[in-house]
Amino acid sequence: MAGAALFGRLNWQVARVVALRDETATARTITFEVAAWPGHVAGQRVDLRVTAADGYSAVREYSIASAPRTDGRIELSVERLPDGEVSPYLTQDLAIGDFVELRGPIGGWFVWREGQAEPIQLVAGGSGIVPLMAMIRSRVATRSAAPFRLLYSVRNPDSVWYRDELQALSADGIGVTYVYTRTAPLNWPRPPGRIDAPLLANASWPSRLSPTCYVCGPTSFVERAAGLLITLEHSPDRIRTERFGPTGTKREAARP
Amino acid sequence: MTESRRFVGRRGGPKVKLPPGQYLTTDFPVLSAGPTPHVPLDKWELTIDDGTNALRRWNWTSFREFETDSISADLHCVTRWSKLDTMWEGVSLDALLAGITSDASFALVHSYGGYTTNVPLKDLRNKQAWIAFRFDGADLRPEHGGPARLLVPHLYLWKSAKWVRGLTLLDHDEPGFWERYGYHNYGDPWREQRYSGD
Numbered sequence: 001m002a003g004a005a006l007f008g009r010l011n012w013q014v015a016r017v018v019a020l021r022d023e024t025a026t027a028r029t030i031t032f033e034v035a036a037w038p039g040h041v042a043g044q045r046v047d048l049r050v051t052a053a054d055g056y057s058a059v060r061e062y063s064i065a066s067a068p069r070t071d072g073r074i075e076l077s078v079e080r081l082p083d084g085e086v087s088p089y090l091t092q093d094l095a096i097g098d099f100v101e102l103r104g105p106i107g108g109w110f111v112w113r114e115g116q117a118e119p120i121q122l123v124a125g126g127s128g129i130v131p132l133m134a135m136i137r138s139r140v141a142t143r144s145a146a147p148f149r150l151l152y153s154v155r156n157p158d159s160v161w162y163r164d165e166l167q168a169l170s171a172d173g174i175g176v177t178y179v180y181t182r183t184a185p186l187n188w189p190r191p192p193g194r195i196d197a198p199l200l201a202n203a204s205w206p207s208r209l210s211p212t213c214y215v216c217g218p219t220s221f222v223e224r225a226a227g228l229l230i231t232l233e234h235s236p237d238r239i240r241t242e243r244f245g246p247t248g249t250k251r252e253a254a255r256p
Numbered sequence: 257m258t259e260s261r262r263f264v265g266r267r268g269g270p271k272v273k274l275p276p277g278q279y280l281t282t283d284f285p286v287l288s289a290g291p292t293p294h295v296p297l298d299k300w301e302l303t304i305d306d307g308t309n310a311l312r313r314w315n316w317t318s319f320r321e322f323e324t325d326s327i328s329a330d331l332h333c334v335t336r337w338s339k340l341d342t343m344w345e346g347v348s349l350d351a352l353l354a355g356i357t358s359d360a361s362f363a364l365v366h367s368y369g370g371y372t373t374n375v376p377l378k379d380l381r382n383k384q385a386w387i388a389f390r391f392d393g394a395d396l397r398p399e400h401g402g403p404a405r406l407l408v409p410h411l412y413l414w415k416s417a418k419w420v421r422g423l424t425l426l427d428h429d430e431p432g433f434w435e436r437y438g439y440h441n442y443g444d445p446w447r448e449q450r451y452s453g454d
Contacts, residue, residue: 009453014258050260057257058265059277061335085266085279093262100260106451108437109289219286223399226291236291237370243286 042138043111046104067137125217156183177203275445303422329409332445346388360425373432412443
Protein backbone atom coordinates (compact mmCIF):
# COMPACT_ATOMS: atom_id res chain seq x y z
CA MET A 1 0.00 0.00 0.00
CA ALA A 2 2.94 2.31 -0.57
CA GLY A 3 3.02 4.99 -3.22
CA ALA A 4 2.72 8.51 -1.99
CA ALA A 5 2.19 11.12 -4.65
CA LEU A 6 1.68 14.83 -4.90
CA PHE A 7 -1.65 16.10 -6.04
CA GLY A 8 -2.61 19.49 -7.31
CA ARG A 9 -6.09 20.89 -7.13
CA LEU A 10 -8.57 19.27 -9.50
CA ASN A 11 -10.47 21.80 -11.56
CA TRP A 12 -13.59 21.42 -13.69
CA GLN A 13 -12.87 21.38 -17.39
CA VAL A 14 -15.22 21.72 -20.31
CA ALA A 15 -15.47 18.52 -22.33
CA ARG A 16 -17.03 18.32 -25.80
CA VAL A 17 -18.64 15.15 -27.08
CA VAL A 18 -16.84 14.09 -30.28
CA ALA A 19 -17.99 10.50 -30.73
CA LEU A 20 -20.66 8.10 -29.48
CA ARG A 21 -20.75 4.34 -29.77
CA ASP A 22 -23.29 1.90 -28.39
CA GLU A 23 -21.73 -1.01 -26.53
CA THR A 24 -24.97 -2.84 -25.78
CA ALA A 25 -28.67 -1.98 -25.78
CA THR A 26 -28.16 -0.14 -22.48
CA ALA A 27 -24.54 1.00 -22.54
CA ARG A 28 -22.71 3.61 -24.53
CA THR A 29 -19.15 4.82 -24.93
CA ILE A 30 -18.69 8.57 -25.14
CA THR A 31 -15.51 10.19 -26.44
CA PHE A 32 -14.78 13.64 -25.05
CA GLU A 33 -12.31 16.24 -26.16
CA VAL A 34 -10.85 18.18 -23.24
CA ALA A 35 -8.65 21.16 -24.03
CA ALA A 36 -6.18 20.69 -21.19
CA TRP A 37 -6.67 17.15 -19.94
CA PRO A 38 -3.82 16.57 -17.46
CA GLY A 39 -3.50 12.89 -18.40
CA HIS A 40 -4.39 9.83 -16.38
CA VAL A 41 -3.30 6.34 -15.47
CA ALA A 42 -5.33 3.30 -16.52
CA GLY A 43 -7.94 2.54 -13.86
CA GLN A 44 -8.54 6.11 -12.71
CA ARG A 45 -11.91 7.85 -12.61
CA VAL A 46 -13.43 11.26 -13.29
CA ASP A 47 -16.20 13.34 -11.85
CA LEU A 48 -18.69 14.28 -14.55
CA ARG A 49 -21.00 17.27 -14.11
CA VAL A 50 -24.05 18.04 -16.21
CA THR A 51 -25.85 21.33 -15.80
CA ALA A 52 -29.39 22.16 -16.93
CA ALA A 53 -30.42 25.46 -18.50
CA ASP A 54 -31.56 26.84 -15.13
CA GLY A 55 -28.28 26.04 -13.40
CA TYR A 56 -29.37 22.80 -11.72
CA SER A 57 -26.49 20.36 -11.87
CA ALA A 58 -25.68 16.78 -10.97
CA VAL A 59 -22.31 15.08 -10.59
CA ARG A 60 -21.43 11.40 -10.92
CA GLU A 61 -18.19 9.46 -10.88
CA TYR A 62 -17.24 7.28 -13.86
CA SER A 63 -14.23 5.13 -14.64
CA ILE A 64 -12.16 6.13 -17.63
CA ALA A 65 -12.27 3.51 -20.40
CA SER A 66 -9.47 4.82 -22.59
CA ALA A 67 -5.75 4.39 -22.20
CA PRO A 68 -3.80 7.58 -21.58
CA ARG A 69 -3.52 9.45 -24.88
CA THR A 70 -1.82 12.58 -26.07
CA ASP A 71 -4.64 14.00 -28.18
CA GLY A 72 -6.67 15.36 -25.29
CA ARG A 73 -9.43 12.79 -25.75
CA ILE A 74 -10.81 10.49 -23.11
CA GLU A 75 -13.56 7.89 -23.27
CA LEU A 76 -16.13 6.93 -20.69
CA SER A 77 -18.50 3.99 -20.97
CA VAL A 78 -21.77 4.40 -19.16
CA GLU A 79 -24.50 1.92 -18.39
CA ARG A 80 -28.06 3.21 -18.33
CA LEU A 81 -29.68 2.54 -14.98
CA PRO A 82 -33.47 2.53 -15.15
CA ASP A 83 -34.06 4.97 -12.31
CA GLY A 84 -30.81 6.88 -12.71
CA GLU A 85 -30.72 10.65 -13.00
CA VAL A 86 -27.58 11.13 -15.07
CA SER A 87 -26.99 7.85 -16.92
CA PRO A 88 -30.23 8.01 -19.00
CA TYR A 89 -29.19 11.46 -20.20
CA LEU A 90 -25.67 10.32 -21.07
CA THR A 91 -26.78 7.16 -22.85
CA GLN A 92 -29.87 8.48 -24.66
CA ASP A 93 -29.98 12.27 -24.98
CA LEU A 94 -26.37 13.37 -25.25
CA ALA A 95 -25.35 14.18 -28.84
CA ILE A 96 -22.11 14.95 -30.63
CA GLY A 97 -21.16 18.57 -30.03
CA ASP A 98 -22.76 18.70 -26.56
CA PHE A 99 -20.80 19.73 -23.52
CA VAL A 100 -20.34 18.37 -20.04
CA GLU A 101 -17.71 19.17 -17.44
CA LEU A 102 -15.06 16.76 -16.17
CA ARG A 103 -12.81 16.87 -13.15
CA GLY A 104 -10.00 14.44 -12.57
CA PRO A 105 -8.28 12.11 -12.75
CA ILE A 106 -9.26 10.63 -9.38
CA GLY A 107 -7.81 7.67 -7.51
CA GLY A 108 -4.32 6.23 -7.46
CA TRP A 109 -4.83 2.74 -6.05
CA PHE A 110 -6.92 0.80 -8.55
CA VAL A 111 -4.48 1.52 -11.40
CA TRP A 112 -2.09 -0.32 -13.67
CA ARG A 113 1.14 1.43 -14.54
CA GLU A 114 3.37 0.70 -17.50
CA GLY A 115 6.27 -0.24 -15.22
CA GLN A 116 4.40 -3.20 -13.73
CA ALA A 117 5.96 -6.29 -15.31
CA GLU A 118 4.25 -8.93 -13.14
CA PRO A 119 1.34 -11.05 -14.43
CA ILE A 120 -1.97 -9.24 -14.26
CA GLN A 121 -5.27 -10.97 -13.54
CA LEU A 122 -8.32 -8.90 -14.37
CA VAL A 123 -11.74 -10.00 -13.13
CA ALA A 124 -14.73 -8.01 -14.37
CA GLY A 125 -18.40 -8.28 -13.52
CA GLY A 126 -20.71 -6.47 -15.95
CA SER A 127 -19.87 -2.79 -16.35
CA GLY A 128 -16.90 -3.37 -14.02
CA ILE A 129 -15.04 -4.06 -17.27
CA VAL A 130 -14.48 -0.31 -17.82
CA PRO A 131 -11.36 0.43 -15.72
CA LEU A 132 -9.96 -3.01 -16.63
CA MET A 133 -10.40 -2.19 -20.32
CA ALA A 134 -8.37 0.97 -19.75
CA MET A 135 -5.62 -1.25 -18.31
CA ILE A 136 -5.75 -3.62 -21.30
CA ARG A 137 -5.67 -0.71 -23.73
CA SER A 138 -2.79 0.83 -21.84
CA ARG A 139 -0.88 -2.44 -21.94
CA VAL A 140 -1.42 -2.69 -25.72
CA ALA A 141 -0.57 0.96 -26.35
CA THR A 142 2.67 0.79 -24.40
CA ARG A 143 3.64 -2.57 -25.96
CA SER A 144 4.15 -3.85 -22.45
CA ALA A 145 5.02 -7.52 -22.19
CA ALA A 146 3.22 -7.97 -18.88
CA PRO A 147 1.14 -11.16 -19.12
CA PHE A 148 -2.55 -10.19 -18.91
CA ARG A 149 -5.60 -12.38 -18.42
CA LEU A 150 -9.19 -11.22 -18.24
CA LEU A 151 -12.09 -13.11 -16.73
CA TYR A 152 -15.27 -11.31 -17.75
CA SER A 153 -18.61 -12.23 -16.22
CA VAL A 154 -21.71 -11.12 -18.14
CA ARG A 155 -25.39 -12.01 -18.00
CA ASN A 156 -25.73 -13.15 -21.58
CA PRO A 157 -23.92 -12.93 -24.91
CA ASP A 158 -25.54 -9.56 -25.71
CA SER A 159 -24.14 -7.99 -22.53
CA VAL A 160 -20.50 -8.04 -23.66
CA TRP A 161 -18.93 -4.60 -23.94
CA TYR A 162 -15.99 -3.93 -26.32
CA ARG A 163 -16.73 -7.23 -28.04
CA ASP A 164 -14.68 -6.82 -31.24
CA GLU A 165 -11.76 -5.25 -29.48
CA LEU A 166 -11.65 -8.04 -26.91
CA GLN A 167 -11.84 -10.62 -29.66
CA ALA A 168 -8.81 -9.10 -31.36
CA LEU A 169 -6.78 -9.19 -28.16
CA SER A 170 -5.79 -12.81 -28.44
CA ALA A 171 -3.42 -11.63 -31.17
CA ASP A 172 -1.76 -9.51 -28.50
CA GLY A 173 -1.43 -12.49 -26.23
CA ILE A 174 -4.11 -11.38 -23.81
CA GLY A 175 -6.31 -14.27 -22.74
CA VAL A 176 -10.01 -13.55 -22.34
CA THR A 177 -12.44 -15.95 -20.68
CA TYR A 178 -16.17 -15.24 -20.59
CA VAL A 179 -18.53 -16.37 -17.89
CA TYR A 180 -22.25 -16.22 -18.65
CA THR A 181 -24.49 -16.04 -15.63
CA ARG A 182 -27.98 -16.18 -17.24
CA THR A 183 -27.74 -17.33 -20.84
CA ALA A 184 -24.71 -18.85 -22.52
CA PRO A 185 -24.08 -19.04 -26.28
CA LEU A 186 -25.15 -22.20 -28.05
CA ASN A 187 -22.90 -25.18 -27.28
CA TRP A 188 -21.00 -23.22 -24.63
CA PRO A 189 -19.14 -25.79 -22.52
CA ARG A 190 -20.20 -24.37 -19.16
CA PRO A 191 -23.81 -24.01 -18.11
CA PRO A 192 -24.81 -20.46 -17.14
CA GLY A 193 -23.85 -19.62 -13.58
CA ARG A 194 -21.74 -17.45 -11.36
CA ILE A 195 -17.98 -17.78 -11.25
CA ASP A 196 -16.70 -20.53 -8.98
CA ALA A 197 -13.36 -21.83 -7.77
CA PRO A 198 -12.74 -24.44 -10.52
CA LEU A 199 -13.44 -21.88 -13.23
CA LEU A 200 -11.26 -19.26 -11.62
CA ALA A 201 -8.48 -21.80 -11.09
CA ASN A 202 -8.63 -22.73 -14.77
CA ALA A 203 -8.89 -19.28 -16.26
CA SER A 204 -6.61 -17.21 -14.07
CA TRP A 205 -2.93 -16.98 -13.25
CA PRO A 206 -1.97 -19.34 -10.42
CA SER A 207 -1.01 -17.70 -7.14
CA ARG A 208 2.57 -19.04 -7.37
CA LEU A 209 3.17 -16.50 -10.18
CA SER A 210 2.20 -13.73 -7.73
CA PRO A 211 -0.05 -11.87 -10.13
CA THR A 212 -1.63 -8.59 -9.18
CA CYS A 213 -5.39 -9.11 -9.33
CA TYR A 214 -7.84 -6.33 -10.16
CA VAL A 215 -11.48 -7.11 -9.43
CA CYS A 216 -14.22 -4.68 -10.44
CA GLY A 217 -17.97 -5.01 -10.53
CA PRO A 218 -21.08 -4.92 -8.38
CA THR A 219 -20.48 -5.47 -4.68
CA SER A 220 -21.80 -9.03 -4.56
CA PHE A 221 -19.63 -10.00 -7.53
CA VAL A 222 -16.49 -8.45 -6.06
CA GLU A 223 -17.08 -10.04 -2.65
CA ARG A 224 -17.44 -13.43 -4.30
CA ALA A 225 -14.54 -13.11 -6.75
CA ALA A 226 -12.10 -11.68 -4.20
CA GLY A 227 -13.09 -14.39 -1.73
CA LEU A 228 -12.49 -17.10 -4.35
CA LEU A 229 -9.08 -15.65 -5.18
CA ILE A 230 -8.14 -15.90 -1.51
CA THR A 231 -9.26 -19.52 -1.35
CA LEU A 232 -6.95 -20.09 -4.35
CA GLU A 233 -4.17 -18.75 -2.12
CA HIS A 234 -3.72 -15.36 -3.68
CA SER A 235 -2.37 -12.98 -1.07
CA PRO A 236 -4.98 -10.40 -0.01
CA ASP A 237 -2.48 -7.61 -0.49
CA ARG A 238 -2.17 -8.53 -4.19
CA ILE A 239 -5.91 -8.18 -4.75
CA ARG A 240 -7.20 -4.71 -5.55
CA THR A 241 -10.91 -4.15 -5.73
CA GLU A 242 -13.33 -1.56 -6.92
CA ARG A 243 -16.96 -2.08 -6.02
CA PHE A 244 -19.85 -0.08 -7.30
CA GLY A 245 -23.53 0.08 -6.82
CA PRO A 246 -25.73 -1.01 -3.98
CA THR A 247 -25.93 -4.48 -2.58
CA GLY A 248 -29.32 -5.31 -4.01
CA THR A 249 -31.40 -3.43 -6.54
CA LYS A 250 -29.81 -1.37 -9.25
CA ARG A 251 -29.61 2.35 -8.87
CA GLU A 252 -27.38 5.12 -10.07
CA ALA A 253 -23.99 3.61 -9.33
CA ALA A 254 -21.24 5.72 -7.91
CA ARG A 255 -18.64 3.63 -9.66
CA PRO A 256 -17.68 3.21 -12.35
CA MET B 257 -20.82 27.09 -15.84
CA THR B 258 -21.27 25.03 -18.97
CA GLU B 259 -24.75 23.98 -19.95
CA SER B 260 -25.36 20.41 -21.04
CA ARG B 261 -28.10 20.70 -23.64
CA ARG B 262 -31.30 18.74 -23.00
CA PHE B 263 -30.23 17.79 -19.48
CA VAL B 264 -33.14 18.30 -17.12
CA GLY B 265 -32.27 16.26 -14.06
CA ARG B 266 -34.54 15.01 -11.37
CA ARG B 267 -36.49 17.74 -9.64
CA GLY B 268 -38.80 17.74 -6.71
CA GLY B 269 -36.82 15.04 -4.98
CA PRO B 270 -36.80 14.69 -1.21
CA LYS B 271 -36.45 18.08 0.42
CA VAL B 272 -33.71 17.19 2.84
CA LYS B 273 -30.56 19.16 3.27
CA LEU B 274 -27.58 17.24 1.97
CA PRO B 275 -23.95 18.35 1.82
CA PRO B 276 -23.04 19.92 -1.54
CA GLY B 277 -22.74 17.48 -4.44
CA GLN B 278 -24.35 14.54 -2.60
CA TYR B 279 -27.40 12.55 -3.60
CA LEU B 280 -29.65 10.44 -1.44
CA THR B 281 -29.66 6.65 -1.44
CA THR B 282 -31.56 4.20 0.69
CA ASP B 283 -29.13 1.39 -0.10
CA PHE B 284 -25.87 0.90 1.66
CA PRO B 285 -23.18 0.70 -1.03
CA VAL B 286 -19.84 -0.91 -0.23
CA LEU B 287 -16.54 0.65 -1.26
CA SER B 288 -13.27 -0.90 -0.19
CA ALA B 289 -9.81 -1.06 -1.70
CA GLY B 290 -9.27 -4.78 -1.24
CA PRO B 291 -10.86 -8.06 -0.23
CA THR B 292 -13.08 -8.11 2.83
CA PRO B 293 -11.12 -9.41 5.85
CA HIS B 294 -12.95 -11.93 7.98
CA VAL B 295 -11.81 -11.53 11.57
CA PRO B 296 -13.05 -14.14 14.06
CA LEU B 297 -14.14 -12.60 17.35
CA ASP B 298 -11.75 -14.76 19.38
CA LYS B 299 -8.85 -13.33 17.36
CA TRP B 300 -10.10 -9.76 17.39
CA GLU B 301 -8.18 -7.09 19.29
CA LEU B 302 -8.38 -3.35 19.59
CA THR B 303 -5.29 -1.43 20.62
CA ILE B 304 -4.53 2.20 21.38
CA ASP B 305 -0.82 2.94 21.21
CA ASP B 306 1.50 5.93 21.09
CA GLY B 307 3.60 4.63 18.21
CA THR B 308 5.92 2.78 20.56
CA ASN B 309 3.94 1.29 23.38
CA ALA B 310 0.44 -0.05 23.71
CA LEU B 311 -1.54 2.20 26.04
CA ARG B 312 -4.73 0.12 26.03
CA ARG B 313 -5.65 -3.26 24.60
CA TRP B 314 -8.98 -5.06 24.54
CA ASN B 315 -10.16 -8.38 23.27
CA TRP B 316 -13.76 -8.75 22.20
CA THR B 317 -14.94 -9.72 25.67
CA SER B 318 -13.30 -6.83 27.47
CA PHE B 319 -14.31 -4.40 24.70
CA ARG B 320 -17.92 -5.46 25.08
CA GLU B 321 -17.86 -4.65 28.78
CA PHE B 322 -18.00 -0.95 27.92
CA GLU B 323 -21.28 0.86 28.07
CA THR B 324 -22.58 1.36 24.54
CA ASP B 325 -24.37 4.22 22.79
CA SER B 326 -27.22 4.04 20.32
CA ILE B 327 -26.24 6.31 17.47
CA SER B 328 -28.36 7.79 14.71
CA ALA B 329 -26.08 9.10 11.98
CA ASP B 330 -26.19 10.52 8.46
CA LEU B 331 -23.51 8.97 6.27
CA HIS B 332 -21.83 10.85 3.44
CA CYS B 333 -19.57 8.96 1.05
CA VAL B 334 -17.05 10.84 -1.08
CA THR B 335 -18.40 8.96 -4.11
CA ARG B 336 -21.47 11.17 -3.60
CA TRP B 337 -24.12 9.03 -2.00
CA SER B 338 -25.62 9.99 1.33
CA LYS B 339 -27.71 7.76 3.56
CA LEU B 340 -29.67 9.38 6.35
CA ASP B 341 -30.75 8.29 9.83
CA THR B 342 -28.73 5.10 10.00
CA MET B 343 -28.84 3.31 13.36
CA TRP B 344 -25.73 1.99 15.04
CA GLU B 345 -24.55 0.68 18.38
CA GLY B 346 -21.00 1.30 19.51
CA VAL B 347 -18.58 2.33 22.20
CA SER B 348 -17.64 6.01 22.17
CA LEU B 349 -14.03 6.97 21.71
CA ASP B 350 -14.49 9.12 24.83
CA ALA B 351 -14.89 5.92 26.82
CA LEU B 352 -11.95 4.21 25.14
CA LEU B 353 -9.62 7.21 25.44
CA ALA B 354 -10.59 7.94 29.05
CA GLY B 355 -7.66 8.10 31.41
CA ILE B 356 -5.02 8.21 28.68
CA THR B 357 -2.67 11.10 29.21
CA SER B 358 -1.05 12.12 25.96
CA ASP B 359 0.12 15.24 24.16
CA ALA B 360 -1.10 13.76 20.88
CA SER B 361 -3.30 15.82 18.56
CA PHE B 362 -3.81 13.23 15.82
CA ALA B 363 -4.76 9.60 15.45
CA LEU B 364 -3.76 7.22 12.69
CA VAL B 365 -6.43 4.53 12.56
CA HIS B 366 -5.38 1.01 11.50
CA SER B 367 -7.53 -1.77 10.12
CA TYR B 368 -7.30 -5.48 9.58
CA GLY B 369 -6.30 -5.76 5.91
CA GLY B 370 -3.84 -2.88 6.15
CA TYR B 371 -6.11 0.13 5.61
CA THR B 372 -5.25 3.34 7.46
CA THR B 373 -6.83 6.77 7.83
CA ASN B 374 -5.92 9.85 9.85
CA VAL B 375 -8.28 11.87 12.05
CA PRO B 376 -7.52 14.76 14.40
CA LEU B 377 -8.00 13.59 17.97
CA LYS B 378 -10.43 16.39 18.70
CA ASP B 379 -12.74 14.92 16.06
CA LEU B 380 -12.79 11.64 17.95
CA ARG B 381 -13.82 13.16 21.29
CA ASN B 382 -17.08 14.61 22.62
CA LYS B 383 -19.41 11.92 21.33
CA GLN B 384 -18.37 12.44 17.73
CA ALA B 385 -16.85 9.00 17.12
CA TRP B 386 -17.49 5.39 18.06
CA ILE B 387 -16.21 1.88 17.54
CA ALA B 388 -19.46 0.53 16.12
CA PHE B 389 -20.35 -3.14 15.99
CA ARG B 390 -24.07 -3.23 15.29
CA PHE B 391 -25.94 -1.69 12.36
CA ASP B 392 -29.69 -1.56 12.02
CA GLY B 393 -30.19 -3.87 14.97
CA ALA B 394 -27.89 -6.65 13.70
CA ASP B 395 -24.23 -7.52 14.04
CA LEU B 396 -22.20 -5.46 11.59
CA ARG B 397 -21.61 -7.53 8.47
CA PRO B 398 -18.01 -8.06 7.28
CA GLU B 399 -18.48 -6.13 4.02
CA HIS B 400 -19.59 -3.10 6.03
CA GLY B 401 -16.64 -3.36 8.39
CA GLY B 402 -17.60 -6.01 10.93
CA PRO B 403 -16.82 -7.13 13.54
CA ALA B 404 -16.26 -3.44 14.33
CA ARG B 405 -15.53 -0.23 12.49
CA LEU B 406 -14.78 3.32 13.39
CA LEU B 407 -17.83 5.55 12.96
CA VAL B 408 -17.03 9.24 12.65
CA PRO B 409 -20.07 10.41 10.72
CA HIS B 410 -19.32 14.13 10.53
CA LEU B 411 -16.49 13.33 8.08
CA TYR B 412 -16.69 11.56 4.70
CA LEU B 413 -17.17 7.86 5.23
CA TRP B 414 -13.65 6.78 4.21
CA LYS B 415 -12.59 8.17 7.60
CA SER B 416 -14.89 5.64 9.31
CA ALA B 417 -12.35 2.84 8.91
CA LYS B 418 -13.84 -0.63 8.50
CA TRP B 419 -12.35 -3.63 10.34
CA VAL B 420 -10.66 -1.33 12.84
CA ARG B 421 -7.89 -2.87 14.91
CA GLY B 422 -6.26 0.11 16.54
CA LEU B 423 -5.40 3.77 16.87
CA THR B 424 -1.94 5.25 17.05
CA LEU B 425 -1.88 8.59 18.88
CA LEU B 426 0.58 10.99 17.26
CA ASP B 427 1.82 14.50 17.96
CA HIS B 428 1.94 15.09 14.20
CA ASP B 429 -0.44 14.41 11.33
CA GLU B 430 0.30 11.43 9.11
CA PRO B 431 -1.83 10.80 6.00
CA GLY B 432 -3.59 7.45 5.74
CA PHE B 433 -4.35 5.25 2.74
CA TRP B 434 -6.74 7.36 0.65
CA GLU B 435 -5.18 10.56 1.91
CA ARG B 436 -1.97 9.46 0.19
CA TYR B 437 -3.88 8.76 -3.02
CA GLY B 438 -5.18 12.27 -3.51
CA TYR B 439 -8.15 12.46 -1.17
CA HIS B 440 -8.55 15.36 1.22
CA ASN B 441 -6.64 15.21 4.46
CA TYR B 442 -9.63 16.20 6.63
CA GLY B 443 -12.75 15.36 4.59
CA ASP B 444 -15.57 17.62 5.80
CA PRO B 445 -18.60 16.87 3.57
CA TRP B 446 -20.27 20.21 4.34
CA ARG B 447 -17.20 22.02 2.97
CA GLU B 448 -16.98 19.46 0.16
CA GLN B 449 -13.41 18.50 0.98
CA ARG B 450 -13.24 15.52 -1.37
CA TYR B 451 -9.81 15.73 -2.92
CA SER B 452 -6.48 17.21 -2.03
CA GLY B 453 -6.69 20.96 -2.65
CA ASP B 454 -10.48 21.20 -2.24
